[in-house]
Amino acid sequence: MLNFEFWNPTKILFGKGQIASISREIPAGTRVLVTYGGGSIRSNGVYDQVMAALKHCAVLEFGGIQPNPEYRTLMEAVRLARAEKAEFLLAVGGGSVLDGTKFIAAAIPFEGEPWDIVEKGAEVKSAVPLGSVLTLPATGSEANPYAVISRSERGEKLAFSSRHVYPKFSVLDPETTFTLPPRQVANGIVDAYVHVMEQYLTFPAHAELNDRFAESILSTLIETGPKTLADPKDYDARATFVWTATMALNGLIGCGVPQDWATHMIGHELTALYGIDHARTLAVVAPHLYRVMKRDKAAKLLQYGERVWGIREGTEEERIEAAIRRTEEFFESLGVPTRLARYEGVKPETPKLVAERLEKRGMAKLGERGAVGPAAVEEILARSLAA
């Protein structure tokens, strides 16, 4: 097992009616800026619940944070928060609203150009405290220090991380997700699944417990994903999915193990170039990456196939291919394509273009061993474009 540090201070308030608990988490009189997205929280009752829980606070609002949150939009919120002296940010929405709010929180006290935080990795020395009400289970942003921000006029989508932007608390009420469109639920399942794979499908590191935890999340997603898609109001299935997505990326299963994240880095470029949903970029990259990197990942692919999919027969080569195929079939069964060829407007030169963009960002050696270089990136995307 590798050495590790694990610290996750976010308080999780999970279950029916938990939005009301916010009133205990924010001191009376606090100037709270509530951030949200396109306004679906107004139609599904979440907005009203949040406002009722904030009666003891001075509330400001900032709506309109888009999927793949835009730097320009977020900077408007920063100006508002600075002008109004917001003391606490409450993000109400999915991963994009949460990620965007983390950026706002870090940008408010930042001296200089806040875009440097994502582009140049400028140090975040402090942040305005934030909490969240999660309405779209997927990214794990509700209990981690990560955020991904876009600047579409430059074709950029970049991540940052800071211990200062862990939410102080996150409310996860599965009932608030009942009205999500099926496409977003399917995306969330794939997103959570690939989060686990990035921390699991590398090489064995004698981290038996965390391997089993990772396999537990994968098996639960396979079992619960189709169930919660078929019956969105099945509380227990949805609750299991919500909790699973949080556990997929709260840092726990990444303890003591090598990690990959190449699928995400390649995927971010596809979103930046073509606006493809984040989870959908993962689904068109991951299976092909596993095939291209199967020598490096052989031992874990075999373990994954056996423990998660029950694949015990055939040569090693056959079992590896079967494990990857089952993964593809699972994503496709959720309505999420596993071929880049299925998206219109993707240029034939995309593989080379993405490889070059990553190289330019200093990401020429992705993967758990730095072996996912430009040639591998090109091959992965060429395969995904071919079939």
Added chain:
Amino acid sequence: MLNFEFWNPTKILFGKGQIASISREIPAGTRVLVTYGGGSIRSNGVYDQVMAALKHCAVLEFGGIQPNPEYRTLMEAVRLARAEKAEFLLAVGGGSVLDGTKFIAAAIPFEGEPWDIVEKGAEVKSAVPLGSVLTLPATGSEANPYAVISRSERGEKLAFSSRHVYPKFSVLDPETTFTLPPRQVANGIVDAYVHVMEQYLTFPAHAELNDRFAESILSTLIETGPKTLADPKDYDARATFVWTATMALNGLIGCGVPQDWATHMIGHELTALYGIDHARTLAVVAPHLYRVMKRDKAAKLLQYGERVWGIREGTEEERIEAAIRRTEEFFESLGVPTRLARYEGVKPETPKLVAERLEKRGMAKLGERGAVGPAAVEEILARSLAA
């Protein structure tokens, strides 16, 4: 899934050489009281590593905290800490040192008689901050808010819990545990195993992920326990065991599920009466409790048998008995007896005596449904004394 709140702010510093990291976690000049037990940390090098990491602090020491830490001893430390104005407590040792130090931390600023914290559940409004260097994996005290304190002259062993006594950080260096006596390692395996069972072996609550996490810990203990007992210096096996014991009682697997804890409550009385090691009391109670309560626990006993032990054949009755027997065989294989009859000096009237003591403490309705009453307690202990 039941509603839950999960918050665990302890930072885990895990791996070889991590004691040195303490220097980053405690500000320079802090007045640190280092607490420990019988002095084994002096012979195994841990003491020297800790002192080297605390060079930037003003260090005080308090040794001699015994297994089942004694109120009287801990109050000596409280007086020392108050007199010397200790600002931080660093517990170096196993669960007893950690539990004792949590009590010291809560008692220092407590107004009134600190024993009220455990006996009367008096509110802990604050505590001196504490950290830990764990040298005995077992209790999970390194990452939870619980502590159990004894007052042997009154035959008492009682627990308390407070959010203020979560360690700020805990160092888990598996190498510091290489020199532990096999008996303590075996005890630790059983302790961690039963911690999981108390949060798992109840009734199904549609908490699929946490069930799988619990089963992951049990399977890992079954796999790694004998390995780490046989070869204490196998780093990866020991590291896996250490991490497993932490995850068994850091609150995570208890999220959203019913819990039992009757085995622990009955066990504490046996330690208070006869001084039997904590883990060993659990091993003489748990299997008999599962048998006596098998109607209530049938669904989970069957799930446990199938997923953890691979038991798929026979009637339900047979599968349940097989699952309990495999549990007993596992404990016995570690050298931990599963019959109270194996301990000398245990009086024949013990079942009745323990039932009465629990009743007097307001614990007449233990278990996930409150169904472990005096009659069940008597039957459980009578069976354990009989065989």
